[in-house]
Amino acid sequence: MRAVLVGVFTITLTIEAIVATALTLRFWLGLGEDLPRAIQLGVFHAVSSFNNAGFALYSDNLMGFLTDPWIALPICVAIITGGLGFPVILELARQRRPRRWSLHTKLTIFMTAVLLVGGWVFVTAAEWGNDGTIGTLSAPHKLLAGFFHAVQPRTAGFNAWDYGEATDETLLGTIMLMFVGGGSAGTAGGLKVTTFVVLFFVIVAEVRGEREVVAFGRRIGERTIRQAITVALLGVAAVVGSTMVLTLVTDFVFRDVLFETTSAFATVGLSTGITPDMPPAGQVVLVFLMFLGRLGPVTLVSALALRERQRRYSHAEGWPLIG
Numbered sequence: 512m513r514a515v516l517v518g519v520f521t522i523t524l525t526i527e528a529i530v531a532t533a534l535t536l537r538f539w540l541g542l543g544e545d546l547p548r549a550i551q552l553g554v555f556h557a558v559s560s561f562n563n564a565g566f567a568l569y570s571d572n573l574m575g576f577l578t579d580p581w582i583a584l585p586i587c588v589a590i591i592t593g594g595l596g597f598p599v600i601l602e603l604a605r606q607r608r609p610r611r612w613s614l615h616t617k618l619t620i621f622m623t624a625v626l627l628v629g630g631w632v633f634v635t636a637a638e639w640g641n642d643g644t645i646g647t648l649s650a651p652h653k654l655l656a657g658f659f660h661a662v663q664p665r666t667a668g669f670n671a672w673d674y675g676e677a678t679d680e681t682l683l684g685t686i687m688l689m690f691v692g693g694g695s696a697g698t699a700g701g702l703k704v705t706t707f708v709v710l711f712f713v714i715v716a717e718v719r720g721e722r723e724v725v726a727f728g729r730r731i732g733e734r735t736i737r738q739a740i741t742v743a744l745l746g747v748a749a750v751v752g753s754t755m756v757l758t759l760v761t762d763f764v765f766r767d768v769l770f771e772t773t774s775a776f777a778t779v780g781l782s783t784g785i786t787p788d789m790p791p792a793g794q795v796v797l798v799f800l801m802f803l804g805r806l807g808p809v810t811l812v813s814a815l816a817l818r819e820r821q822r823r824y825s826h827a828e829g830w831p832l833i834g
Contacts, residue, residue: 519597522604523561530589531557537581560589563698565668565780577645577671578652583659590667591627594693595619614729615705619694621727622704623665626688630661633684643676664688666700668780674770675784682770682783689777690750700778700804702746709739749803750776753796760792761785775800 535553538544544552552568559566567573576582592600599616606612612620635657638644645656656671663669664685674682692701708726713736716724724731753772758765767783774781775797786797 515601518601518604522597522600526589526592527554527557527561530561530585533585534582537579537585541581556586557589560586560667560669561593561698563590563593563665563667563693563700563778565663567669573669573671574673575671577656577659578648580655583655583671586667586669587659587662590662590665590669591623594665594667594697594699595623596694596697596699598696599694600697614727614731615695617727618705618708622691622708623694626665626691626704627661630664630684630688631658634661634681637678637680637684638672641676641678644672644681660685661688663781664777664779665693666777666779668774670781673784674781675767677783679766682766685781686770686773689773689779689781690746692777700776702743702777706739706742709735710743713739746776749800753800756796757789757793760796761789763789771797772800776804778804 531550531553533553534556535549538552539546539549542549555566555568558564565572569575573582573586595603596619599619602612602616609617635645635654638646638657638660639653640646645653648656659669659671660681666689674685677685690701691707692703693699695703695705709724709731712724712726712731716722724736750769750772753776754765754769757763757768757772761768763785767785770781770783771786773779778801786794789797
């Protein structure tokens with residue numbers, strides 16, 4: 512346990528120090544900040560991004576750096592790394608041969624790459640001609656802004672454009688990315704990528720008519736499958752239920768309400784701008800969702816893993832119709 516804690520502490524400090532150095536140099540040499548202020552900005556945003564906090568020291572978050580790769584890319588690297596989860600980070604540091612990675616690491620890396628690339632392409636395409644976000648930028652800057660905002664739902668919460676001006680397609684894609692979230696046992700929120708990818712392989716096995724769920728040459732156990740289904744369904748129920756409540760107590764359009772509830776549940780912090788105008792009852796719902804989203808999946812999975820009832824008998828099998 513001590514070795515694990517030391518490893519986590521060392522890797523965290525190393526990554527944050529590297530990102531903080533890169534940001535500090537940019538703020539100091541590139542943007543003209545004095546050195547103490549540049550160090551403050553660099554360290555703060557490095558820690559905020561690695562821990563997927565999404566706090567910025569600017570009133571408009573990071574909207575002033577939409578086209579600055581020297582700010583956007585280091586922050587994205589920190590967010591992605593922190594969102595992988597500490598078990599994956601430790602394994603990547605100790606074992607660099609992909610063949611020897613555990614199934615958990617392979618699933619996390621695979622799904623993270625799919626979501627990042629897919630989200631980048633989708634968000635960039637959806638906003639390409641939108642003058643309210645990136646429509647007036649050059650092509651390279653559009654690609655940079657699209658990548659930055661494909662990373663944020665993982666679940667950091669920085670924003671460099673106004674989500675209130677984003678297209679419906681972008682909001683829907685962002686909602687899906689926020690709901691999935693990042694890696695387990697890390698700084699990200701959401702259902703976690705392993706939960707989602709396990710369900711994906713369950714569907715693949717069912718479509719193929721296979722009795723076992725196999726991923727990367729390893730069989731996924733029945734208990735893991737049941738945990739993934741339970742966590743996913745309870746997450747859907749929490750978001751849908753809260754969205755229904757907020758549509759009753761507010762007059763905001765459905766897309767904005769769904770965006771806010773998903774962001775709260777996944778502890779992202781992104782907003783279309785309606786939260787300050789919500790009545791107290793609506794804000795209480797969001798507070799409850801944030802608390803549930805941060806502790807709920809972790810607590811639920813831990814409880815399911817530890818709680819196992821042994822029965823000395825088996826019930827007769829039934830065959831209800833599905834679909």
